[in-house]
Amino acid sequence: MKTIFEPFRIKMVEPIRMTTREERLAAIEQAGYNPFLIPAEKVLIDLLTDSGTSAMSTDQWAAMIKGDEAYACARSWYAFESAVKDITGFAHVIPTHQGRAAERLLFSVIAKEGMVVPSNTHFDTTRANIEHRGCRALDFVVPGGEDPEVIADFKGNMDIARLEECIKTNGTEKIPVVMLTVTNNATGGQPVSMENIRQTRAVCDRYGLPLFLDVARFAENAWFIKMREPGFADRSLKSICQEMFSYADGCTMSAKKDALVNIGGFIALNDEKLAVGLKNMLILTEGYATYGGLAGRDLEAIAQGLKEVVDEDYMRYRIHTVASLAERLNQANIPIFNPPGGHAVYLDARRFLPHLPPEQFPGQALVAELFIEGGIRAVEIGSVMFGYWDADGRFVGAPNELVRLALPRRVYTSSHMDYLVEVVVELHARRHQVRGLKFRYEAPVLRHFTSTFDRV
Numbered sequence: 304m305k306t307i308f309e310p311f312r313i314k315m316v317e318p319i320r321m322t323t324r325e326e327r328l329a330a331i332e333q334a335g336y337n338p339f340l341i342p343a344e345k346v347l348i349d350l351l352t353d354s355g356t357s358a359m360s361t362d363q364w365a366a367m368i369k370g371d372e373a374y375a376c377a378r379s380w381y382a383f384e385s386a387v388k389d390i391t392g393f394a395h396v397i398p399t400h401q402g403r404a405a406e407r408l409l410f411s412v413i414a415k416e417g418m419v420v421p422s423n424t425h426f427d428t429t430r431a432n433i434e435h436r437g438c439r440a441l442d443f444v445v446p447g448g449e450d451p452e453v454i455a456d457f458k459g460n461m462d463i464a465r466l467e468e469c470i471k472t473n474g475t476e477k478i479p480v481v482m483l484t485v486t487n488n489a490t491g492g493q494p495v496s497m498e499n500i501r502q503t504r505a506v507c508d509r510y511g512l513p514l515f516l517d518v519a520r521f522a523e524n525a526w527f528i529k530m531r532e533p534g535f536a537d538r539s540l541k542s543i544c545q546e547m548f549s550y551a552d553g554c555t556m557s558a559k560k561d562a563l564v565n566i567g568g569f570i571a572l573n574d575e576k577l578a579v580g581l582k583n584m585l586i587l588t589e590g591y592a593t594y595g596g597l598a599g600r601d602l603e604a605i606a607q608g609l610k611e612v613v614d615e616d617y618m619r620y621r622i623h624t625v626a627s628l629a630e631r632l633n634q635a636n637i638p639i640f641n642p643p644g645g646h647a648v649y650l651d652a653r654r655f656l657p658h659l660p661p662e663q664f665p666g667q668a669l670v671a672e673l674f675i676e677g678g679i680r681a682v683e684i685g686s687v688m689f690g691y692w693d694a695d696g697r698f699v700g701a702p703n704e705l706v707r708l709a710l711p712r713r714v715y716t717s718s719h720m721d722y723l724v725e726v727v728v729e730l731h732a733r734r735h736q737v738r739g740l741k742f743r744y745e746a747p748v749l750r751h752f753t754s755t756f757d758r759v
């Protein structure tokens with residue numbers, strides 16, 4: 304059979320309350336055309352993020368009921384620790400309440416002012432935590448990695464030559480760690496090949512530098528390796544994950560992605576001395592070393608989620624959902640970022656709305672129209688997020704004007720995707736009528752979260 308269907312039954316449902324176009328128009332106007340300010344109840348299909356929005360399984364809920372809430376060395380801690388060790392192979396595990404807490408902890412211990420942290424591409428919270436320490440976060444993604452029209456298997460890869468150049472220029476004493484984000488979230492969830500992980504490891508070995516992976520989507524990355532990289536087709540998804548981790552000295556994890564839970568994260572690593580330092584900081588800000596800001600039941604849900612995410616039926620369905628959505632949009636001549644990555648499809652708003660210049664925020668305008676047209680909530684990754692005014696007061700747009708349709712894990716069915724495609728196609732047909740936006744209120748930092756807009 305060719306049809307790939309959701310490998311689960313639904314035994315608990317959350318009703319979606321239908322809305323009218325008029326209601327949605329009023330809601331978006333009131334939200335200042337900012338999707339973060341729309342009440343979730345007014346959204347029909349919520350594709351704002353795949354972070355913390357997963358549906359948990361019966362086994363995860365059952366594990367939560369069994370959660371042991373003892374303060375120290377709870378049974379749930381051991382379940383969590385052994386699940387993390389089983390998949391990562393690292394010797395020390397440090398729980399945190401989410402990914403950025405893991406990053407803050409790591410960089411507060413290893414990064415000193417003036418240092419440099421290279422990566423394929425840092426995720427924005429990673430970058431912010433590095434810069435907060437007075438360090439520079441540098442991105443060395445392979446050429447074409449950020450081009451929505453370049454077709455390649457592993458567009459998330461590190462540019463090894465530029466990494467090595469960076470190490471030579473700055474000197475190893477200036478570099479506390481080399482990072483590799485798998486999949487590469489900031490460039491569209493594009494995968495990183497095993498070969499590239501090995502090559503990055505080889506450079507780190509040559510210069511005596513530690514390698515940490517940012518593994519929010521490690522299992523999605525492993526699936527792409529299985530599907531695309533020679534020699535991996537017959538390997539189990541779990542063993543590919545384990546091999547990825549084997550080349551690193553440690554990792555930071557946002558469990559809100561590939562651990563299939565609503566909250567949580569961790570650091571796992573081999574260096575005992577560093578682990579002790581991290582645990583001391585953890586106790587200061589997050590909680591005791593065996594819970595790190597999480598409840599026992601959260602630790603249980605993560606432990607179970609880490610087992611479920613390497614289930615191949617699940618991952619085949621997961622990646623197929625994204626790929627088939629992208630394929631249908633491509634067939635309808637909708638401009639998207641190709642090929643799709645693991646967790647989202649990105650509309651290319653520059654080509655979708657070519658009549659809107661960057662200072663009229665084509666991505667944000669498209670986000671607003673998706674909501675008005677079909678109650679779909681997406682997020683702009685373009686000039687609202689990354690544009691700026693130069694010294695002469697001219698607006699400099701972002702390199703890409705993208706709209707991310709992130710797919711929560713195990714939440715929506717293929718009929719929801721049918722509806723989504725219909726809305727996008729409908730909108731594309733009347734794209735010439737879409738008007739641009741201008742700031743009503745421009746937030747001074749992290750503009751996309753709280754700024755508001757009016758129609759031009």
Ligand SMILES: *Cc1c(COP(=O)(O)O)cnc(C)c1O
Nearest residue numbers: 401402403426428488519557559
């Ligand atoms: C989400 C994410 C983070 C941050 O994790 P939070 O749980 O949101 O704090 C870090 N890196 C990557 C690649 C992510 O996708």
